Amino acid sequence: MIKVGIIGSTGYAGAELVRILLNHPDAKIVWYGSRSYVGSEYADIYGNMFELVDDKCLDDDMDALADAADVIFTATPQGYCASKVSEGLLTKTKIIDISADYRIKDAARYEEWYGIHHPTPEFLPEAVYGLPELNREMIKNARLIANPGCFPTCSILTIYPLIKAGIINPDTVIIDAKSGTTGAGRGAKVQNLYCEVNETIKAYGVAVHRHTPEIEDQLSIAAGRPILVQFTPHLVPMNRGILVTAYASLAKETSYEEVKAAYDAMYENEKFVRVLKKDKVAETRYVKGSNYADVGFKLDARTGRIVMMGAIDNVVKGAAGQAVQNMNIMFGLDEAEGLHMVPESI
Amino acid sequence: MIKVGIIGSTGYAGAELVRILLNHPDAKIVWYGSRSYVGSEYADIYGNMFELVDDKCLDDDMDALADAADVIFTATPQGYCASKVSEGLLTKTKIIDISADYRIKDAARYEEWYGIHHPTPEFLPEAVYGLPELNREMIKNARLIANPGCFPTCSILTIYPLIKAGIINPDTVIIDAKSGTTGAGRGAKVQNLYCEVNETIKAYGVAVHRHTPEIEDQLSIAAGRPILVQFTPHLVPMNRGILVTAYASLAKETSYEEVKAAYDAMYENEKFVRVLKKDKVAETRYVKGSNYADVGFKLDARTGRIVMMGAIDNVVKGAAGQAVQNMNIMFGLDEAEGLHMVPESI
Amino acid sequence: MIKVGIIGSTGYAGAELVRILLNHPDAKIVWYGSRSYVGSEYADIYGNMFELVDDKCLDDDMDALADAADVIFTATPQGYCASKVSEGLLTKTKIIDISADYRIKDAARYEEWYGIHHPTPEFLPEAVYGLPELNREMIKNARLIANPGCFPTCSILTIYPLIKAGIINPDTVIIDAKSGTTGAGRGAKVQNLYCEVNETIKAYGVAVHRHTPEIEDQLSIAAGRPILVQFTPHLVPMNRGILVTAYASLAKETSYEEVKAAYDAMYENEKFVRVLKKDKVAETRYVKGSNYADVGFKLDARTGRIVMMGAIDNVVKGAAGQAVQNMNIMFGLDEAEGLHMVPESI
């Protein structure tokens, strides 16, 4: 039984970790960290956990936790995890960081986009970017996982295969993303109040969103050279889900079958990525509550472009579910253990 | 492995049965019945089931199914199941009827409220009202289960213990219920279009809703005499969930502890009914996606009344989940098997 | 042209005042008060007002405002207005208080339910409860209006005529109310975040909600003696609207026509109260964005009760619209001036 500690267990990603791990046959949560609610019953904050979780919230203490847990999930604001990681910690426990601290290999680039100093860049080389569909082998032996961001997970899974296969021109990639409001976090901000989000849609972080360099770094690997992407996220009046609609110019004339083959080549053995049938579009409700990523596309011969569409549940495949997937790999378990949630649709 | 057939598998209750049974370790769906979609891929209708269900929809043929399945779930319009049940059928298979056909023991009363003729009243005595918290023993040996309605499940679980304990005056019971829109079904009706339901709330079926006699019948058992209730359902702009706010005059002066004890006496060993802590109110999101019913109350000494509040997920404990709970009991399985879904909250 | 000052113009009621008054032919806003946003462009906070409002937010200074404005609307937290009102102020300007400070004539009762000291009870006798359908004549000459609460407006308009006419037993009145989330205000609280309100429904303030005494006071006037009511509000995932479903036992056998006549007697000349046709139920979307209150009912001969249903837009007839209606009456204008908004439906 893997002993799990969660730092930041009362945020939305943390709460989803709890929801998933309660049904995981080989893991047990031993620490519900939550700086804001130390001493409170966890089930008093999340009423859904009544009679399922008896624990109280503890402080966000990674050092204490290192002795108690086989793995620590940090679902914390940027900078927290990076300020705590040390060789000593990593000899005692594994860390799956759900924040962005170790996702970008270049500390200067991290500091530029996030506007904060990186205190422990010496661990950047070791940290593994935890997208199993790309880095499964490295994840197996990792001590420190940079769990991918929600938009990057969806964007990369949607676009990577077509760059890799040379089907699209990587310099033309435009990603128009739409996110449910859990993505905005559980902080008490006017802009995230029900009446401010309901019945409206808007873009945010246009041209400056922090997930941009993370997406670029991974797609640059696919391209074999540095590329830039245009990335625009939008806030949608729904709780869960990310839809990515990505555009690119075709590198050459291409058939439906060739594109489909490129996706299938990468995902045919992947349980959690579903390449949709012809003319099906990705829809967030079809992955809701599950760890699936649905990917589809439409060739537009008229314009010489392709429209790629991907959908995930941002708190599952985009955060907690992927973190558990990484944990499973790191501990030699079946990768899908505890992740058999069937999407809800309604 | 229990072989399961579903009649009406593309309605919302049917689809939820599929979602639940796919994760049930001892059951396997052998028949996806759907009159409207015969020959279609199930996953083409419910995109969430892509790569999870490979079957095509079959006709709603209970006779054919009787030979193929150990149990048939009928998630069908009123009258269908009653038109099919026969001694021959029941010797071959068990039936869990999610429609209302066998819920009301008095055929005349059924006909009065539902406005349709009951073709097989001879099976009414045998049919067991499938609320496990009341009728577990009878369910064990039943061949024909009348799976309770969504409003009745929530109303009865919320009110029954206090009538039984003599705490409230049963003639004063008023039930104000609020339902998510899955309760309105998947039929293509203007009144259920997104823009007609979103951003509004209304009552419907005031004083004439068909679930009234079902609630009355069960609460009359608790009272030991026939009682009438006032029942008013409302349509709420959300997908899932029923909240019951029930009012009654106290039969005598009563303390918080006495009321709590009455609930605990009935539910302390019930996995799926959670009696909330003092001053907690039931909230539908805390049971969403799960088979739980949450029950709480508030004494109002000022008015001499009690306000009872209960919440369920209408498609789970109010339909498909309870049906699986009944199946588990009928087949000697652990009652919670396949029903370990943790509520979602967000 | 009436010069209007608004204290608390960036809350939801304040913002709705702005929306309404911008189209009022005889009023002009001269002061956009907002303690939290002093110095900010109003249109930077409410983007809908871009190019419509050029003003900056000013402090909440009623004394300064008394010299500048013919009427002050206070859309402020409880206690603010009562701490400012003075004879000097009232000789200079009229005050329409959208908070609860002057709604309850008995200061002790106010203090008991609101938990705060009333600093200026000497103005309670003078303050007029600003429900035009009840108190039009008194409003005409008032200097200080207690603008009714949202739940009380809807509850009183729905129930008052039947108590007045002796049709229902006033001791049996139970009010189950449902409110959109604007009713929770614009404060940055976790419980009002989008993901905490969306896809769920719950009761709150059960048996202790502050609008209870206000409703009781007015219905006691109808009854001619003190009465108590059971009042339970619920939070609904929608922005605007209040639906009241009220229950009472019939005082005697009554026909549909008699009940209809009681409503018509009171409302036949009221522009803003619409008595619905037989078997129509009140629905919040049908009054959305407008100053209408829709009222309907259903007799239940079976149970000897009546179900009364009323709907308003909580920020219009339940706050800003009614305040403007009061202003119109106080200044001798057509009562409906600036209030011709047609409900939106979708």
Place this chain on the structure above:
Amino acid sequence: MIKVGIIGSTGYAGAELVRILLNHPDAKIVWYGSRSYVGSEYADIYGNMFELVDDKCLDDDMDALADAADVIFTATPQGYCASKVSEGLLTKTKIIDISADYRIKDAARYEEWYGIHHPTPEFLPEAVYGLPELNREMIKNARLIANPGCFPTCSILTIYPLIKAGIINPDTVIIDAKSGTTGAGRGAKVQNLYCEVNETIKAYGVAVHRHTPEIEDQLSIAAGRPILVQFTPHLVPMNRGILVTAYASLAKETSYEEVKAAYDAMYENEKFVRVLKKDKVAETRYVKGSNYADVGFKLDARTGRIVMMGAIDNVVKGAAGQAVQNMNIMFGLDEAEGLHMVPESI
């Protein structure tokens, strides 16, 4: 007083026409056409209109209407209006066609994208594309107006000035649009049921949406040569609103001020187009219920692109409001008459 007839008055665009025209000082509706509801009280279908509209629905009879009305609005399925227009009709009355029949000047192109035969192409040259910001002068004397589509209105207003000014490369225009569900119409279809639209987002009509040629035709005018655009609409769980996020490569190095000047040059005297301040993004709620179009942009020096963002209320500026704006121009009224609705925000 202009006598107005509406064909298709019970659809969402038709109902919005009614909402707007009821407050129009110089227009009066004389005909509520609705094939589906002939003989029904209009207010029985749209409860918001109770006591505001006393009329019954009449058949969709343009010939009869031509004698009764000064102007006919056709809010009808594609093909209806085109099948009715004749020289005789146009000598009797003016027609503002809210369907797509006369928007595309090339009948073959219309037939290709809409898949239906155009019965009266001889009126295509005369029909004026009713976007006042582009074609005001022609609208003044028009007999037949092709009222623009919702997506085209928003897309063209957002993009046109920058093509016209030579700031962007018109061959790189990608339009990612998001629409509220009123855009899907009031037809009873499973895919538009509340539970199918709520809590999800998806693209539709990818690469084949019918509004594509309409957008292209108008932007080609700006470019001075035929151009193609990539257009992808999405369905959003909200009632009203369209957000367009449009991408293009810069034709040359450009400053913020130059882009702003290009927008201002076109819109500085336009009441209904608001060019947002720097770093403000268009948001649908800020135009909700109003005839405004909000337009903003963000230069991305890093990628050499510009992100243009526009928002309208699809049933107002995208349909009924723009139709009334056209009517005002055609009849020599103030263009904004009856269109002073202040956006709602919440």
